Amino acid sequence: MSSSVPPFSELLANCTRSAVHLEMRDAYGVSNEEERxxxxxxxxxxxxxxxxxxxxxxxxxxxxxxxxxxxxxxxRIVSEPVSEYIHFEHSGTFTNVAAGEQVRWLPRRRASDIALPGNDFWLFDDRLIRWNHFTGDGASAGPEISEDPAATTLCSEAFEAVWARAVPHEQYEIR
Incomplete structure (x- = not known):
């Protein structure tokens, strides 16, 4: 795995078919989110x-x-009742949808039998992973890039399993 991570804009610019993102934490302490x-x-x-x-x-x-x-x-895999942070994310997700993202929510209790990677990730064109590492309090611990075929398969299969069970944003009700 490489520690040299291209800017996110470059990763998306080189993407030709699909970009999927799996989020599995109930809170994030990422600095660019704190003010919002x-x-x-x-x-x-x-x-x-x-x-x-x-x-x-x-x-x-x-x-x-x-x-x-x-x-x-x-x-997004979320615990229910949702954390305050997830409530915050949910309230602003309509902007992601308006920009063209498709977003779904999966209650954590419905993900118990899905093999999931240990970290949140982005998967570009089913071949390139951008792992998102976080500290225990949710702060970014830095991203990492991987093209490992076994890891890309795991991420692709995990994402598709989550996606199939998840509720579209417009239908997901905060609990």
């Missing part, structure tokens, strides 16, 4: 009519990627 989470706790909610105020430049990147014909899917 704090604002949400204080009552801020995205205005569906004010697209310019949404999470930029991420949503622009997703919109451009989907516009090239790449299918972008995100699945």
């Amino acid at each position: 989470f704090k604002a949400w706790r204080e009552g801020f909610r995205h205005d569906p009519g004010d697209r310019a105020s949404w999470w930029r430049p991420w949503l622009d990147l997703i919109q451009e990627t989907v516009g090239r014909g790449v299918v972008v899917r995100r699945a």
